[in-house]
Structure formats: structure tokens, C-alpha cells
Amino acid sequence: MSTGTGTFKGGVHPYDGKDLSKDLPTLTVMPKGDLVFPMAQQHLGAPSRPVVAVGDKVLMGQRIGEASGFISAHICSSVSGTVKAIEPRLTPSSAMVESIVIENDGQYTPAPGVGEKRDYTKMSKEEIRAAVKDAGVVGMGGAGFPTHVKITPKDDNAIDFIIANCAECEPYLTSDYRMMLEEPDRLIGGLNVIVSLFPNAKGVIAVEDNKPDAIKLLQEKVKDEPKIEVQVLQTKYPQGSERQLIYACTGRKINSSMLPADAGCIVDNCDTVIAIYRAVCESTPLMRRVVTVTGDAVNKPRNVIVKTGTLYSELLEYVDGFKCQPEKVISGGPMMGQAQTSLDVPVTKISSALLCMEKDPVSQYxxxxxxxxxxxxxxxxxxxxxxxxxxxxxxxxxxxxxxxxxxxxxxxxxxxxxxxxxxxxxxxxxxxxxxxxxxxxxxxxxxxxxxxxxxxxxxxxxxxxxxxxx
Known part of the structure; x- marks a missing residue:
């Protein structure tokens, strides 16, 4: 059992804005224009290296970018189509990054093997880790750390806790909340996959107490899971930060010179755990994101499941556009997100939200x-x-x-x-x-x-x- 207090010292309680989008089921949307896949700014470490050329035909799930270092990640196409260009494009981080532009053929023809079911209990540790690497899974809470590296510590026996970070403490964001309600079996299945790699580990699903329905559902789902428990956390920002979460769940402390593994912990975001399940058990690369499109400048805020590479500008159609011209648009949440100067930027592996504010609170003071x-x-x-x-x-x-x-x-x-x-x-x-x-x-x-x-x-x-x- 975990021995944390469920909270940490410090923190704040900003207006969370979650009521705007939390009660509507996610909407799956399909891209209409070209898709853009940056070779950097989608993960920490070395940029990916293009392995396709202009004019090449590609399939959905096909690798188009190769990891170029130990800390790096593969990038897979989320559609089938034709490579239209390889050129610098603007990203949500406001950087111009070498990107592969794919013209969508609308067929979504999968690459061979994509979607095939696999039984992780019949796979070796090496095969599981290779499947995660091949799928290009990275930390989807915002950091983008390559997940295959994270789940390969120096000593498997030293890991005691695998924490599924379902706190979602950032204001306005509700994508993880919707996934807890809509895909709990994949979340629990993914956590079981990770736990299977470590002989001494227990799985912890860490959820803030402002999500009582998700807590109740998950507790019911894991009641017969001997190695998984639900840890209820106090609602406070930044509860979902790795250091604070580890302390809240286990009572163990880490600092900037340490890795979570140094404290016997591995932490993965809720949707990352689901992506691990998809990669290992469903042979599906990371090629979709759940994005919260919200804010008081949006007509109908909600969460959308969108293919990576889709432009932010396309997402507005599914929330009936702006009710007024926003003074500020942020990729991510209001506390740690990145202000945007253009909506002609692609959804990446680390995109979590498009927050559109009628007024810019910073400019008022x-x-x-x-x-x-x-x-x-x-x-x-x-x-x-x-x-x-x-x-x-x-x-x-x-x-x-x-x-x-x-x-x-x-x-x-x-x-x-x-x-x-x-x-x-x-x-x-x-x-x-x-x-x-x-x-x-x-x-x-x-x-x-x-x-x-x-x-x-x-x-x-x-x-x-x-x-x-x-």
C-alpha cells in the first residue's frame, strides 16, 4: 500500500474552469486539411529524423520519423496519404521546426500489423518495451519524455510504485477526466502492463477528490486487482507535478537532481498509460490526442479526440467557433501553457488543450x-x-x-x-x-x-x- 498523505505543502486553488467541458462525452473528429508532423517539439531529447521523402505514399501508423538518439522518439503518421513537403513549420512552442507535411487521402489505410491484438502476458519485458518504443509513446502530460526510456530503469527490482497520474490539476483541462470515465479498462490494462515489468511494484491510480464519479468507477474496476489501488488526492494545484505527486502518494521526496526511479517510482500520465495499452495490446502507435477545446471565448467547449498533425484551427469547428474574438489563446492550461500567435499550428503528442480567453488577465494588470x-x-x-x-x-x-x-x-x-x-x-x-x-x-x-x-x-x-x- 502507498503511504502518502494525499497532498503536499504549498500550492494554490485557482478557478478551475472544468465545468465548461467536463460533462460532455468526447467527440472523435477527422482532419480535413493537410497534416503537419514536427520532427522536434513533440518529445524531449534529440529530434526525430525523417525516413520518408516528398512524393512517398504513407499508411496510417507508418513510421515517418526515426528516433535519432537515446532520448528521442519515433513519429508515426496518423493518416494515409502522400508526403507533400518536408519543410520548417510553426509549432505550438512558437518555434519553426522541420516538419513532414502529409496530404490526407481520406482512406485511413493502416500499415501492416496496426490494430492486431496481443496478449502482454505472453510477451517478454524486452518485447513490451520494444512495442512502446516502436509506437513512439511519450509523456502526454506535457513533458514529452520518451516512455520506453522511463520504463527501462537501471534496476527493475528497485521500483516499488507505478503511479498513473490522473490528478489533472491544471485549470480548464478535462481530457484525462473523460478518459477515466470512457476508457477505464484501457487505463487499468495499461497500468497492469507496466506493473508486469517490475516484480516488486504496485500500481497506483492517483485522482484528485474533485472527480468523485471517476474515483468511484475506478475503485469498482480495481477491487479485484491485487496490484492496483486508487489513491484519492486533495484537490490543489500543482498536485499533478511529478515531485508533488510522488510525495502525496508515497511520502517519498525527490529533487531536480533525481529521477523518480531514484525514489522507487515511475510516473506516467493517464493518457500515456492508455497509449501504452494501445501500443502493447492493440499494436497501435501514438497517433491521437484528446484535446480540451475550452474557454469563455468558445461557443461550446468540449473534449475532442483528434489525430496528431491536425491544425488547431480545424478544432474550432467542433465547438461552433468563437463567441467573440479572444484576447488570448493558449496551448495547454492557463498556469503552464504556451500563448499562441497563430492557430495554424499542429496538434502534437504533447498537446492537451486549446484555451481561448475573452480577456487576457495578464494584460489587465x-x-x-x-x-x-x-x-x-x-x-x-x-x-x-x-x-x-x-x-x-x-x-x-x-x-x-x-x-x-x-x-x-x-x-x-x-x-x-x-x-x-x-x-x-x-x-x-x-x-x-x-x-x-x-x-x-x-x-x-x-x-x-x-x-x-x-x-x-x-x-x-x-x-x-x-x-x-x-
């Missing part, structure tokens, strides 16, 4: 001076002092920023949310963290270059000394 109220300290789930980190950030003092444990910040936005002075704390920390990472990379590269130079000099000296002796 001017920042003032810090009044040292301490609210940011109370809200910070990493137990940092945002006020001090902000002072370092504004003067560009990244050394002190790092000494004050600024790298433990994971940019959840809780401090910015509670700040009465409306300081752009999270934005400042994001810039400082990047500066620290850049400085560390440069220092590491310089150290490696110096080491290589010293080794070359030593070899030259040995060779010279040998020549003189001869």
Missing part, C-alpha cells in the same frame, strides 16, 4: 513593487523563496540564483498567481534557469576541451620523449 507579503513563499510547492530569486533574476545574478536553489523551480506559476504586485515571477525564473543551464553547458564544454587538449599534449610529450630516446 501593471506590475508594482514587491511588498514582501510572503504569499509566494507559502504557495511555492518546492519550498523556495521566490522574492529572493526574483531579485537575483532582475539583476542577472545567476550564480546566486543557483545557490538559492532556483533550479528546483519547475515553473508551475503558483507564485505568480498569488502575487499581489503582479510581478512576472515565473517568466523571470524561466529566463534565469535557461541562463544557468547555458552557463553550465558552456563550462562543461570548456572543461572537456581543456581535458582533450591536455591529453593531446601528454601524448605529444610521450611521443617526443620516445623519439629523443631513440
Amino acid at each position: 501593471e506590475s508594482t513593487h514587491c511588498i514582501r507579503c510572503g504569499r509566494c513563499v507559502a504557495a511555492c510547492p518546492s519550498r523556495l523563496v521566490p522574492q529572493k530569486l526574483y531579485e537575483c533574476s532582475t539583476r542577472g545574478d545567476i550564480d546566486t540564483f543557483a545557490k538559492l536553489n532556483g533550479m528546483e523551480c519547475f515553473e508551475c506559476g503558483a507564485c505568480t498567481y498569488v502575487c499581489p504586485a503582479k510581478l512576472r515571477l515565473t517568466q523571470a525564473f524561466k529566463q534565469s534557469r535557461r541562463a544557468v543551464q547555458d552557463a553550465r553547458r558552456k563550462a562543461q564544454a570548456a572543461a572537456q576541451a581543456a581535458k582533450a587538449e591536455a591529453e593531446a599534449k601528454a601524448k605529444a610529450d610521450v611521443k617526443k620523449e620516445g623519439g629523443e630516446k631513440a
